[in-house]
Amino acid sequence: MATDLTPRVTTELDYAGAERLTMNMGPQHPSAHGVFRAILTLEGETVVGVDAVIGYLHRCHEKLAETLAYVQYPSIASKTDYVAAMTSELAYVMAAERIAKIEVPKRAEHLRVLVAELQRVASHCLWLGTWCMDMGGALGGGATIFLYCIRERELVLDLFEKLTGARLLYGFHQVGGVRYDMPEGFAADCRQTIDLIEARLLEYEAMLEDNTFFLMRTKGVGVISRQLAEEVGISGPLLRASGVDFDLRRDAPYSSYQDFQFKVPVETDGDCLARYRVRMVEFRESIRIVRQILDGLPEGPISSRPGVKAVAQVRVPKGETYTRVEGPRGEVGCYLIADGGPKPYRMKWRGASFSNLAVLPFIIPGHSVADVVAIMGSVDPVFGEVDR
Amino acid sequence: MAKSRGILQETWDVATSVFRAMRISGRNFLRKPVTVHYPDKPRTYPDRYRGLLALTYDRETGEENCIGCRLCEFVCPPAVIKVEMLKSEKRNYAKTFSLELYACEFCELCVQVCPTDAIVMMKSFDMATTDRRELLLDKDRLHAIGETFDASWATGNRLRDMQAPPKKVAAEKPAAEKAGGEA
Numbered sequence: 001m002a003t004d005l006t007p008r009v010t011t012e013l014d015y016a017g018a019e020r021l022t023m024n025m026g027p028q029h030p031s032a033h034g035v036f037r038a039i040l041t042l043e044g045e046t047v048v049g050v051d052a053v054i055g056y057l058h059r060c061h062e063k064l065a066e067t068l069a070y071v072q073y074p075s076i077a078s079k080t081d082y083v084a085a086m087t088s089e090l091a092y093v094m095a096a097e098r099i100a101k102i103e104v105p106k107r108a109e110h111l112r113v114l115v116a117e118l119q120r121v122a123s124h125c126l127w128l129g130t131w132c133m134d135m136g137g138a139l140g141g142g143a144t145i146f147l148y149c150i151r152e153r154e155l156v157l158d159l160f161e162k163l164t165g166a167r168l169l170y171g172f173h174q175v176g177g178v179r180y181d182m183p184e185g186f187a188a189d190c191r192q193t194i195d196l197i198e199a200r201l202l203e204y205e206a207m208l209e210d211n212t213f214f215l216m217r218t219k220g221v222g223v224i225s226r227q228l229a230e231e232v233g234i235s236g237p238l239l240r241a242s243g244v245d246f247d248l249r250r251d252a253p254y255s256s257y258q259d260f261q262f263k264v265p266v267e268t269d270g271d272c273l274a275r276y277r278v279r280m281v282e283f284r285e286s287i288r289i290v291r292q293i294l295d296g297l298p299e300g301p302i303s304s305r306p307g308v309k310a311v312a313q314v315r316v317p318k319g320e321t322y323t324r325v326e327g328p329r330g331e332v333g334c335y336l337i338a339d340g341g342p343k344p345y346r347m348k349w350r351g352a353s354f355s356n357l358a359v360l361p362f363i364i365p366g367h368s369v370a371d372v373v374a375i376m377g378s379v380d381p382v383f384g385e386v387d388r
Numbered sequence: 389m390a391k392s393r394g395i396l397q398e399t400w401d402v403a404t405s406v407f408r409a410m411r412i413s414g415r416n417f418l419r420k421p422v423t424v425h426y427p428d429k430p431r432t433y434p435d436r437y438r439g440l441l442a443l444t445y446d447r448e449t450g451e452e453n454c455i456g457c458r459l460c461e462f463v464c465p466p467a468v469i470k471v472e473m474l475k476s477e478k479r480n481y482a483k484t485f486s487l488e489l490y491a492c493e494f495c496e497l498c499v500q501v502c503p504t505d506a507i508v509m510m511k512s513f514d515m516a517t518t519d520r521r522e523l524l525l526d527k528d529r530l531h532a533i534g535e536t537f538d539a540s541w542a543t544g545n546r547l548r549d550m551q552a553p554p555k556k557v558a559a560e561k562p563a564a565e566k567a568g569g570e571a
Contacts, residue, residue: 068465071463071497072463072465072497073465075465075493075495075496075497076465076493076495105553144409144413148416151422154422158434161434161436161437162434162435162436163436164436164438165434165436165437165438165496165509165540165542166438166494166496169493169494169495171495171496171497174551177551179500179547179551180436180550181550183434183435183436203412203415203416206408206412207408207409207412210405210408211405211408211409212398212401212402212405213402213405214405301552301553302550302551303551303552303553304553305553306548306551306552306553307500307547307548307549307550307551307552308463308497308500308501308548308551309459309501309503309548310459310462310463310501311459311462311463311501
């Protein structure tokens with residue numbers, strides 16, 4: 001396959017040297033958060049152009065969804081965004097429920113929000129850890145923050161393991177409700193874990209916020225202006241860090257988000273530090289929502305339909321819809337066309353990482369090579385979701 | 389940012405940053421380790437752990453539970469289960485039952501649909517091997533796994549009971565469910 005190596009967006013610099021260097025970053029780069037190939041055009045140490053090549057992790061998810069029944073696909077849907085598996089499952093089952101006009105019991109809705117928010121905590125833990133590790137030894141010893149964050153993420157994964165039996169790909173949702181009810185003692189474990197994580201967040205912040213190295217690496221680096229953010233169509237924490245006050249959980253409530261109080265953090269700087277601050281507040285707001293759910297979890301059934309006994313049990317009448325949920329990385333959308341059978345006619349994902357990644361060629365040029373990983377990490381792409 | 393200040397100020401900033409970070413590192417250094425030395429110490433599994441798959445025997449009669457109905461074969465998303473039914477007088481059996489564990493994704497749907505609680509998951513993931521063929525499990529091996537490890541909580545009937553809506557709700561909407569194509 002011939003690839004066009006001319007960068008699409010370039011910046012002209014006063015550069016005394018005579019040559020431009022074209023450098024491949026990836027697809028097997030340890031700091032690229034996945035199989036992502038960025039073709040960088042360098043003038044000296046400065047990047048003047050970047051061309052993103054994606055598709056290394058393409059697994060035909062959308063075609064696969066046409067061949068799998070509504071019963072089967074939710075457990076596969078978690079593989080699109082494997083760092084926040086609960087979100088894509090939720091988008092898919094919500095689409096099927098909206099077409100079929102299936103009511104979901106209150107308890108199931110609350111459990112869905114509970115796992116979505118726990119997942120956000122787990123996902124942001126991974127983001128913070130890997131991002132700080134990318135920026136390297138400057139932060140007081142390379143992998144330190146990474147190991148701390150993974151330690152806390154493990155606690156959340158342990159909770160999911162108690163709830164569903166799996167650590168990464170859950171298959172928790174089903175059309176009409178959820179598959180697993182809370183086991184005994186889960187609420188207490190959950191409270192203990194989120195209390196611990198909330199205390200540990202203070203440690204991360206104490207380690208990072210006043211750290212000169214950290215500020216040097218993030219402040220003013222990779223600025224996304226409000227205008228650029230709106231033009232490219234980024235979403236999630238990136239959008240909020242650029243000064244746009246938009247959160248689907250508040251502005252277009254789905255599941256049962258209208259029952260809970262939470263703040264939507266907004267920063268106006270649009271740089272890496274602003275994105276860090278938005279996510280740190282989101283951590284706490286997620287924990288706050290989890291507490292509210294645990295305080296007022298209604299009793300009742302967890303599914304409005306009988307448990308799955310056969311593959312063709314769930315049939316969705318003719319219709320099409322688009323559902324969107326606020327994942328840890330932004331808006332995850334699912335466009336579903338049903339034709340009355342047990343399988344959808346067509347399904348399309350809108351991956352949050354995919355749209356967010358489109359901003360890279362606009363913000364990277366002008367920065368040095370070392371800043372590329374910092375910017376890429378602050379965008380927080382998951383390549384399962386980019387390539388699907 | 390750092391250019392406007394003198395070299396002394398910058399050095400001081402760097403030193404204090406490192407000192408503050410090291411203080412937190414020191415605090416973590418004194419905490420209890422969270423890692424488990426796995427092969428030496430056993431890992432504790434939660435009740436619902438989704439691990440190796442196995443077939444079960446009836447505890448009372450000693451007969452195998454599987455009736456070869458092939459529901460698990462139809463529901464399996466990666467299609468790793470293959471079953472052939474053996475017709476018999478009183479009940480049916482599985483003539484062959486093969487499971488390609490190397491392609492299994494442990495979604496627990498086969499357990500969920502099983503009408504006789506024949507296929508269950510084990511609280512174990514100890515299946516590391518150097519030969520891929522060892523992960524192609526036939527009926528005998530699946531039964532042997534069921535005898536070796538502890539089964540996890542979930543069985544088909546338990547899962548369906550947990551998910552079942554109360555009878556009143558089911559009675560209220562028979563029309564809706566018929567339209568929804570209750571199988």
